[in-house]
Amino acid sequence: MTRRDNMTRAGTAIALAVLLLCGSARGLGQAPPDARAAAAAALARANFDVTAGTLTLYDRQGKVVRTIGERAVALWPAFSPDGTRLAASRRDATTDNTEIWVFDLSTGAGARITSGSARVETSPVWSPDGSQIAYVSDPGGSPGLYRKASDGTGSAELLYEHPDWLNLTDWSRDGRFLTFYDATSLYLLPIAGVAGEGKAIEVLPGFSARGGRFSPDGRFLAYLSTQSGRPEIWVRPFDPSAPDAVPATGPWQISDRGGAGMIFWRQDGRELYYLAADQGATAVDVRTDSAFTSSKPRRLFEAPEHISGTISGTSASRDGRQFLFNVVPKPRGAPFPWQLAVFDRQGNVVRALGEPRVGYVEPALSPDGTRVAATTYGQSQIEVFDVATGDRTLVTSSTPSTVYQGAPVWSPDGRQLVSFSRREQWSGLYRQPSDGSGLEELLYRQTFEICLPLTDWSADGRVLSFGGGGVLWTVPVNGEREASELVREEFVALGARFSPDSQYVAYLSNQSGRYEVYVQPFDPSTGAAGREKWQVSTDGGLGLIQWRGDGRELYYLARDGAVMALAVSTSPTFQAGRPSMLFRARARVGALLNGAMHHDTTACGELGSGCGQREPGSVSRNGQRFVFAVPQPPRESTVARAILQRYIGTWRQPGGGERLVGNTVVVTLEGDSLMIQTDEHTEALFAASEATFFLMSGTEFEFVSDEQGDPQYLFVYQGGTPVQLLREP
């Protein structure tokens, strides 16, 4: 499993990304019906391969008890009150509709109980006596809550319609309330014997509250929420006689290290279960008979690594003896572990730092070259490695309100680090001692929506630079910390680095139509750039901009992954020589620049919960050492050139490019490497097999050929369901 707790934000991103999509509807729309059907069938198979899971029962020690039903695209498993049956929603492979099934747990036999006439029938919950099931459906395209007999007889009754998609999670033991959530809020729905019947009450607006479940006595509601700044499990009082009243006490945070889902109460109300952010199936002793109390959480076992959803793919029996997970295959195209490595000027690896780990990014060499700071992406913490010993020190760890932390830059004397952190209310620049001691100090902040990815701390110690929205900014380290526009144009500017004399600034800009490295004068007193501008790269640049400590050499990474150096002088005026290649990083290192390009064309949040601008590496002040975070793909193989040639061509997503930004990829062959070209960049693929290839980011490409060996489809996986591309004639 990967982190699923950012789905709401991801949904927001999706909505935004959809706004960016372009391209005309081509491909399948013009294909003959047989071709359309074949392509649809191929896509369905690929989708099934990555999303179908197995409902698997575990005991309290984490041992597999057994599996239920056949492998399927199944969600929202729910034990019946008597523990003899299991309801779940299952996607029909033929109709692609999602339907409610009920399984007999003693035999494993299952039967569909809903009509299958709606596109989606999902998130079933049981009535207290087990005779009925309520669920979400969308007949006619309008989502709502329905109920029908759990044996499938009779017709469905509409209980409630909701303007947005919703997920139903519980039915109170007294039978009077349902609880559900949508993208933003958690709701209660009175359904029997309560004033306001059929009218939803928004009890927890905002904070992505979800997964609500009533305590057995009906006096409390447990749920997942980001109200502390990150997802945690909470409990709040619930008064059935006044369901819309604001409780006088609570809420209480139950989890202590982040929550992910699987919130269930034991039937006696004395134990509460949840899935922790660290994948632990966790139990908490609770009391609800008078005031609510809870114990420290204790880990029962580690949940399976890959499950279909932390809320929708989990369940627990009411006696607390069995836990159910929908176990799915390892995601295809997920990121690889990365290894921090120090290179010399010839491109030889001098030293590997620490162990490979998913998420090492933004390595930054200290001014004296003895230490490397790096962000562990996903955990939002900054670690410092001793280059000589490899010893690792945690310098900053995320606080409960941290959404993202990274982009470390060193103070000129190496004694401090400043990093960028997004927290509950704002984005800020924080300074702390680089040895991990002492407290952090907030230097500068903006509202949460604004990105402040740091890029440099001037050698005179006076100014910090950061990017955002394609604009470069500076802010004084001391005194009135007001940001100044360093470079603000119609073109995107990234990655500002000051010359050692603080008189010039080098950065990336796409003003020529592709990213190149430019140098402009810099006035430390105003924080602004001068008018003159010199382009110093000759064939594109992607990042790694750094000046040698004496200001006589400038480095950058070229588009093809070559580490470039050029002689420069900054006195009496700026002059630059022609860049020459120091070493061509191995393909996989060069591909890091994919990250650099990803790191944003608008400098904002395209790589995750941070704000873009992820430097792929760092250069020592003496220009002798280079540090990269190098992806570690699982396997690599050699494929005959004749086979690679079959894949050459333009591959386009049918239907107007709904899921692939840019809509089209061009596959070429350079030497013995397949290359992927998009609107934004070119990158080498490495082969895992004759048909499967990877980008260094982990994105997977699979060519599917017909019986004659002619490639018909290209599937692109990026940790989820694939995008299907067809070759242009």
Add this chain to the structure above:
Amino acid sequence: MRECHGGVGVRLVPRRSLALAALLAAGLLLTAGVAQAHHSFAPFDMSRSVSLTGILTKVDWRNPHIELWIDVTDEQGRVEAWRMEGGPPERFKRRGLARDSVTSAIGQTVTVEAGVAKDGSRHGHMQRIRLPDGTMTPAQ
């Protein structure tokens, strides 16, 4: 400073259909490559789109967002200056809309559809713009 908007890149974005919305909400589809953008419409009431027609007086075609200034004449004949923000220049360029296409409209009548500031100021978040030649284009 302005808040950032989502950009471009090589990314997969899940289809936005109701059925898939269900799966997304359920956490079935993880969008590893789709990062959470953080496009804030908070200062604007995006649930209510207004259409404003007026004379384009100024264009700032720079990151992080383009901005247009429009003089709108109300029913009483009063002229009110509105500031409208749109998407980043890069996005318009990819759509084939050049800066000159907009700056050349200065002094002419344009129409924008926008969510307006919740604080009542004459500030809007453009959704679409109609240029003097009748071209209607997304403004985000």
